[in-house]
Amino acid sequence: MPSPRETPAQSVLVPFAPERDALPASLKRLVHQDVLERWYAVDRSAHAPRVVAVPGDDGEEWTAAALVTARPHTAYLKIVDAVGEVPAAVDAVVAAARQQGLAQVKWEGWTANAGEAAALGFAPLRVPLGRGGAEDAPGPGSGYVRWLGGGAAVSEPPYYGQTTHFTCGAVTALIARTHAGGLPPESFDRTAELRLWRDATNFPACEPVGLGVAVRRAWPSSQVTVFLDREGPVLLDHLPESEQEWRAVLQRASRADAGLIGVPIDAHHLPMAAVRDAIGRREHVLLLVSLAGMQGFDVPHWVLCHGAVPGALVIEDPWANAATGDTWVDAHLLPVTDASLDAMSTISSDGYRGAVMIGDPEPLDAS
Structure with missing residues (x-):
């Protein structure tokens, strides 16, 4: 595995291992099986998946971690899930995004909830039109956003996913x-x-x-x-x-x-x-x-x-x-x-x- 590089908030940033067996032992101890299944359900390699991890006082064992991705050539980071001491993991992601000069951090609502997200400075995103919280719809049932400078004034339109490849x-x-x-x-x-x-x-x-x-x-x-x-x-x-x-x-x-x-x-x-x-x-x-x-x-x-x-x-x-x-x-x-x-x-x-x-x-x- 490539050597981790230091990021703000006493965290480390490592590439997301494409094989489960290559996951760091510290991360395996933090991640529940259902979350791990979601992480490996698709090939995320096109979106530069990384793990932002927060070491404990001993500097070895991780106490918190988050899987983050982002579309190439954009100005945000997305938290897929945060595990362990969630506030510490999220704070580390936000600090990393600030260091990169990004405009925002998003958080998928697979395991996050509205109260937890709000306490960490995230606002809820509007549920897509036509979805209505359907469990079989693609993507999480909720999502959250935290702007890192001036973006809070951006008016949020409704989101609607096109239903064909050409519309x-x-x-x-x-x-x-x-x-x-x-x-x-x-x-x-x-x-x-x-x-x-x-x-x-x-x-x-x-x-x-x-x-x-x-x-x-x-x-x-x-x-x-x-x-x-x-x-x-x-x-x-x-x-x-x-x-x-x-x-x-x-x-x-x-x-x-x-x-x-x-x-x-x-x-x-x-x-x-x-x-x-x-x-x-x-x-x-x-x-x-x-x-x-x-x-x-x-x-x-x-x-x-x-x-x-x-x-x-x-x-x-x-x-x-x-x-x-x-x-x-x-x-x-x-x-x-x-x-x-x-x-x-x-x-x-x-x-x-x-x-x-x-x-x-x-x-x-x-x-």
Whole structure:
């Protein structure tokens, strides 16, 4: 096993052993079997799993430990479980995150409870829409977050996990609309997801102009601007030429529709500073990214930019990769540094950027 390196709060940080037999004896004595089963139920190696451990007074035996992971190129740590003297383990994780200059620490609610989390400075995350605490839903039934500098002011939107591999654009638009107060949460369901996707799709993906047009048609009171610094069709390079041709016709039709209903298409490359400015105006930005950085495969994907903290932008990702231990706790209120998000949203070898900026609609009448 690689040598542990010192971290703050008299703790040590060691890589998570991929084989159970390689776990340190001190950790084995702290971890219950059901927790250990969860830790090894998936291959977490893509999310740099580590154990933050707190040695006892003798400097040898561990009195507390936590398994932590995080998506690559992001600005948070996630506690999967804390064992032993839980407050000491959590404090050590928070100290390590501060030392790394991260924006937040999250805590999955497998073994944590709300009272314990609150006592350690964590706030509860909203349970995902459509889940309702179902025991067979992926991920933990609860989660908690602790911001490490300025993030407490970030308004929390609802979280909704896309139910197909291709409805990310529609879901991010619906999250934005709900967060802005223009859609009641009870109306955000799979029917709404698929309806908006059907109006926006380029079969099966949603390209920026078509998505912007569908958003404006669904909610005419919203101010919608599409940013796309590439002429011609996009998101088609992976298809054979015969498949590209008819989708290109649909994309040209979407551009014509944008002109007819008054959706401007800005051909400038949208900088991250402009995304921050939009968030400061309480606007929402649907941003097209590649999942190569966060998930390891170069697939285009829509996320919602809705918050900003020092050093990072806060996004909602409607998809989580359960096979790597990634859950809605990772994907919700996810801080990504401006530089990392800039790289993620530079699409294909052409380096273009696609985004849909949505101004706040009129809020719902409380009556």
